[in-house]
Amino acid sequence: MESLGEVLSQMNSSQLKRRSEELAARLKSEPLVRELRSSHPELGEEQLTRGMAKLYQYVRDHQNCANCPGLEQCPNDFPGHFTKLSVERIGSEPQLIDRQVPCTKELQHEREMSVKKRIHSFYVDDRALEEGYDAVEIMTKDNMRAPAVGQVFRYIQETKESGLQMKGLYLEGHFGTGKTFLMCYLLHELAKEGFSGAIVYMPEFVEDLKSMLQDNDRLRETVEMMKQVDLLIFDDIGAENLNPWVRDHVMGSILNFRMNRKPTFYTSNYSLKMLEKHLSFTNKDGEEVHKGQRLMDRIAPFVDVVQVGGTNKRGRA
Structure with missing residues (x-):
């Protein structure tokens, strides 16, 4: 997957809205995201929309790891690490928190x-x-x-x-x-x-x-x-x-x-x-x-x- 910034920077406003909606729908259908939502039913559409960039990075990193080319050629933004998402309540709302975690090869x-x-x-x-x-x-x-x-x-x-x-x-x-x-x-x-x-x-x-x-x-x-x-x-x-x-x-x-x-x-x-x-x-x-x-x-x-x-x-x- 190409970076989210690269995808969105190449579009005008109408294209951007349409592609954003397509991307959001595709991300929500990803098994990883469905599993996350199932584990955290408190996450609403608003929280998911605000955390779209984190979801994108989360899915992208895991796809790269599934086809790992080795530590030296790691394509993730932080080589040897992948994005891990958790849900924490900040104030009255649940929020997506992303962390970079070392993979088994890095460890x-x-x-x-x-x-x-x-x-x-x-x-x-x-x-x-x-x-x-x-x-x-x-x-x-x-x-x-x-x-x-x-x-x-x-x-x-x-x-x-x-x-x-x-x-x-x-x-x-x-x-x-x-x-x-x-x-x-x-x-x-x-x-x-x-x-x-x-x-x-x-x-x-x-x-x-x-x-x-x-x-x-x-x-x-x-x-x-x-x-x-x-x-x-x-x-x-x-x-x-x-x-x-x-x-x-x-x-x-x-x-x-x-x-x-x-x-x-x-x-x-x-x-x-x-x-x-x-x-x-x-x-x-x-x-x-x-x-x-x-x-x-x-x-x-x-x-x-x-x-x-x-x-x-x-x-x-």
Whole structure:
């Protein structure tokens, strides 16, 4: 339907009167308007005539919604919304009141944007966070990783029911078994419950920290955010080239703050024992066993280990 203003502006007075009467009769015969009148018998002809523009918009929006072309191509005057009519008594007379109400697609979009705002991603492909997740598909895709998937699902459910846990998860497994994917699923599901989170790809994060040395504000903001988010994931820990400053002052500071406060999660190709050996060696000072142990004291007691089995799925559809 074209706009009411466009229809009426193209006519002279006689045409306008005739077309207005035709339009009023057509609107009154619309199922939506008949349903409205049936629900509100107190509405008289005078109120309907005065509210003709609202009725027109009401019918037009609902017709557009019935043939919805998608949120991005929404033809309604207020995209993602439709006109809703109610009848309220103002003074001694009932009157039509129109409001713009978000449609289901707009509400879904708002929920998705709200989830995205709760998640920070550092060097992790955003597609891993944005693609649709199907719990049944995740569980059945590879039977060898089903026990790990079950543990992650139980953790999500416990957090939904009981609130933020003090311990996180340490997902250990070979390349391409879906460890990062499972952590993104966890992050996405709990973000929908209102929890904030961040996922950090360790090899690139450690390299980027070098440039942050020249930008103290950015470094401080990044470290503070990682301390404060509800859920923090260090993805592919053990694959980075550590230096003493990153290990002792950045990682140590973040983990020291979070332990006994908020859960931290990890994905790795290393066992905890192998990770300790990795953390004990830096490219500057060589092997420093006690410093590796100090950091592991902030990791191992605060995670449950999840063995992720299965085949390498990278490069597959």
